[in-house]
Amino acid sequence: MRYTKCKGCFLILTFLAAVLFSSCLSRVEKQDNELKSGSEKFSLVSEISSDQKSPFYIDFSEYPSERDSLPIGVFDSGTGGLTVLNAIIRLDAFDNRTHEQGSDGIPDFVSEKFIYLGDKANMPYGRYPSEGKTDFLRELIIKDVRFLLADKYSISPEEKSPTGEKQPVKAVVIACNTATAYGFELVERILKEWGLDMKAIGIIDAGAREAVELYDTDKKDAVAVFATEGTCRSMGYPRSLKKYFSEKGIKGVDILQQPCFGLAGAVDGDPAYIVADAAGVRGSGLYQGPGLGHPAYAIDLSLWEEYHFDTGDGLLLEKDEEGDIITVELNSVENYIKYYVTSLAAKALERGETGKIRSVVLGCTHYPLFEQEFRDHFLFLRTVDEKYRDIIAEDIRIIDPAEAEAVSLYLYLKEKNLFGRNKNSESRFFLSVPNPLLDFNRINSSGEFPVDYKYGREINHSSLYVKRVPLQKEWLPEALLLKLKSSLPDIYALLFNEN
Numbered sequence: 465m466r467y468t469k470c471k472g473c474f475l476i477l478t479f480l481a482a483v484l485f486s487s488c489l490s491r492v493e494k495q496d497n498e499l500k501s502g503s504e505k506f507s508l509v510s511e512i513s514s515d516q517k518s519p520f521y522i523d524f525s526e527y528p529s530e531r532d533s534l535p536i537g538v539f540d541s542g543t544g545g546l547t548v549l550n551a552i553i554r555l556d557a558f559d560n561r562t563h564e565q566g567s568d569g570i571p572d573f574v575s576e577k578f579i580y581l582g583d584k585a586n587m588p589y590g591r592y593p594s595e596g597k598t599d600f601l602r603e604l605i606i607k608d609v610r611f612l613l614a615d616k617y618s619i620s621p622e623e624k625s626p627t628g629e630k631q632p633v634k635a636v637v638i639a640c641n642t643a644t645a646y647g648f649e650l651v652e653r654i655l656k657e658w659g660l661d662m663k664a665i666g667i668i669d670a671g672a673r674e675a676v677e678l679y680d681t682d683k684k685d686a687v688a689v690f691a692t693e694g695t696c697r698s699m700g701y702p703r704s705l706k707k708y709f710s711e712k713g714i715k716g717v718d719i720l721q722q723p724c725f726g727l728a729g730a731v732d733g734d735p736a737y738i739v740a741d742a743a744g745v746r747g748s749g750l751y752q753g754p755g756l757g758h759p760a761y762a763i764d765l766s767l768w769e770e771y772h773f774d775t776g777d778g779l780l781l782e783k784d785e786e787g788d789i790i791t792v793e794l795n796s797v798e799n800y801i802k803y804y805v806t807s808l809a810a811k812a813l814e815r816g817e818t819g820k821i822r823s824v825v826l827g828c829t830h831y832p833l834f835e836q837e838f839r840d841h842f843l844f845l846r847t848v849d850e851k852y853r854d855i856i857a858e859d860i861r862i863i864d865p866a867e868a869e870a871v872s873l874y875l876y877l878k879e880k881n882l883f884g885r886n887k888n889s890e891s892r893f894f895l896s897v898p899n900p901l902l903d904f905n906r907i908n909s910s911g912e913f914p915v916d917y918k919y920g921r922e923i924n925h926s927s928l929y930v931k932r933v934p935l936q937k938e939w940l941p942e943a944l945l946l947k948l949k950s951s952l953p954d955i956y957a958l959l960f961n962e963n
Contacts, residue, residue, distance in 0.1 A: 503654050506603055507924045512610050513658050519625075519928055520607070522614055524658050527632060532882050535891065536573075536873070537612030537633030539581040541589035542732040543895075543944065544830030545639030546959075548667070549580055550952045551866035552637075552873060553888055563878045572874050575883065577890040579633055581611055584939065585896040585913060585930040588728040589642040590692020590828070595919040598646060601694070603923045605647035606654065609636055611894070611932050613660075618931040621897050628934075630892060634882050636664045637873055639866075641691055641827045644668045645698035663880075665873050668695075671825055671865020672704030678823050678861055679714055686718035686819035686855070688808055690838070691827030696723040701827055718819045722808040724828065725761050726753040727800045731830040733941030735910045738795055740943060745780045745791045752915060753794050754803055763792045763803065770806045770848055772841070773799045797943075798837050805841040812855050822857040825865065832864040833951050891958050895939050896930035905929060935959060 503509045511518045528534060538549050552573055559568045560575075583589075583604060592601035611617070612633045616626035636651065638644045644666035651664040675687055689701045702719045709717055726737040729752075733740070736752040745751070754761035763771070773779045778796030783789055794800050812818040824842070826832050842860050845852040877883050898907045906917040913929075921929070937945060937960065949956045 503650060503657060505599065505923075506606060508603060508606050508610075508926070509654050509657060511926060512606075518926055520610055520926070522610065522658075524660065527613070527660060531634035532884050533886065534631055534634040534884070535577045535579045535886070536635050536637060537579045537581070537609075538637040538639050539583065539608040539612060539643070540639040540829050541587040541643065542582045542584045542728065542830065543940065543948070544728060544731065544828060544833070545580065545582060546948065546952055546955050547829050547832040547864065548637065548639035548866040548869060549578060550955045551864065552578075552870040553954060553958075555867065555870040555874065557871055558874055563883075573870075574888065575885055577884070577886040577888060578892075579612055579630060580891065580893045580935075581608055581896070581932065582894070582935070583608055583896045583930070584732060585898050586918065587732060587734065588692060588726075589640055590694035590723075590728060591725070591919065593642075593646065593694040593697045597919055597921075598694075599923050600919075600921055601642070602647050602650055605638075605643050605651065608643070609651055609654070609664075612636055613658075617894060618933050621900055621931045621933060623931070624901065626932075634884075635662060635873065635876060637869065638664055638666050639829050639869075641667055641671075641700070641829065641865075642694040642698075645695050645700035663876050665869060665876060667829075667865050667869045668700045668827070669704050670868030670872050671827065671863065672701055673708050674865060674868040675823050675825050675863050676705060676708040676712055676714070678863075679709070679712075679717055681714070684716055684718075684817075684819040686720055686812070686821045687823045687825065688720045688722065688821050689825045689827050690722050690724055690804060690808070690831060691825075692728060693723040693725055695827055696721045701825060716819070720808060720812055720818070720821070722804050722811075724800070724804045724831075726794075727797070727804065728828055728830040730794075730797050730800050731833060731944065731947075733944055735912060736915055737800075738797070740777070740795075740941060742777070742780060742793075742795055745782045745793050751793045753800070754792075756790070756792050761803075761807075764810070765789065767806055767810060770810070770845060771799075771802050772844055772848075773802055797834060801834055801837045802841050805838060806845065809842075809845050809852060809855065813851060818855055820855055820857050821860060823861045823863055825863045827865070829866070832866065833947055835862050835864065838862055888958060889961075893935040893959055894932045895935045896932050897939065899928050899931050902928060 512520045515521055555572045556567045558572045559566050560570050586604050615632055617628040617630050618626045619628045648666040655662050705719050729737040754763050756763050778799050780793040780795050782791035839862050842856050846856050899905055906914055908914050
């Protein structure tokens with residue numbers, strides 16, 4: 465009898481273990497499928513290559529076989545990828561005659577032209593994974609690549625069918641960190657399925673490799689990564705950093721991630737996160753950024769001194785009759801940066817035994833436009849309290865992964881003998897804007913997709929949600945134009961033919 469009971473218990477335990485193992489295996493498989501989503505899930509992939517009635521169709525049998533004279537394609541979720549393009553056109557790490565490593569005083573890509581696409585209408589990409597829309601993000605990435613490979617564009621949003629002519633590209637540079645994290649393998653796969661001998665160049669591995677080069681001991685150090693929610697959720701940077709630290713034989717370096725919800729959108733002037741002429745607080749229905757009651761990104765009044773927010777139009781406050789703050793809305797890029805740098809430092813202190821932060825990876829293409837603001841606030845925190853000096857190095861290094869990605873692109877052109885005889889001034893720039901001709905498209909008074917609509921769409925609908933049109937000043941907020949002109953003068957000149 466005792467044996468029978470034990471045998472029954474054993475069977476029950478075996479059954480429960482099997483169920484638990486199956487559940488764990490299911491979760492692992494689900495996560496694996498999430499990271500390595502196959503192209504067969506997206507009807508758009510075959511539609512592009514085989515459905516001649518589709519607005520996305522490309523006849524790849526006609527794709528140029530001689531490609532050295534073609535432009536290089538670069539895409540991003542918005543204008544942030546212009547920092548990557550800037551790093552590319554300014555790179556001087558090789559001898560242009562021999563193509564061997566070593567500066568020769570001449571930009572390495574001086575004889576190249578580029579096609580740039582910023583998917584501004586659908587940004588920020590980093591929010592799609594947290595909204596449960598990772599596959600829709602991947603579909604957007606497929607459409608971005610498809611545009612670079614196509615030979616047409618829309619002259620204006622009101623144009624029914626694209627009539628503008630452009631060249632297809634000879635290489636695809638994924639400037640966006642989130643797009644690299646969730647779409648790099650998919651892009652590589654669909655390029656092969658479409659029969660194109662072409663490489664995609666991603667940014668995450670390049671940035672991680674550069675960061676690791678700064679470390680050469682086993683002392684307790686740390687590296688901080690600022691990125692979008694989606695990039696952080698993918699764990700792309702921690703995986704790459706750990707891989708390169710391991711290859712270098714370095715142990716004990718802490719990796720700190722800070723998702724920067726809304727920062728990329730604020731840089732691009734998305735009204736969900738920033739409005740230059742806001743008269744006062746806008747309320748949760750319109751404002752989506754960090755706030756006192758935000759469930760994930762709450763502003764902590766006990767850290768008010770550490771935040772050191774700029775006042776005026778960049779900080780919108782509401783107070784009660786006693787003068788206590790009851791509403792806070794960030795309304796400047798600088799204040800977003802101060803919030804997230806402070807949040808990362810505060811979490812590092814709570815965690816305890818954190819190594820000193822010696823390098824900071826800006827894991828979103830929008831952030832390098834404000835590299836100095838990141839550095840300045842880290843150094844400000846060192847002045848607030850000795851506890852911050854214990855976790856922040858005085859000579860903290862800010863890393864923009866773009867230069868490392870530029871090197872990867874150059875090596876690819878060398879491998880394939882694809883160097884051109886063009887001019888940077890022949891480059892062309894495009895942005896996506898909501899398609900006003902699509903009947904069911906929802907477009908608000910600011911000319912943007914409402915947040916619930918933007919993140920509520922599903923895959924496998926052959927809909928032209930957006931039009932890809934030439935980038936013009938009218939599509940960009942004044943503050944961003946001024947920042948581009950001051951921080952990326954060479955790119956600004958190319959954008960608006962001010963050579």
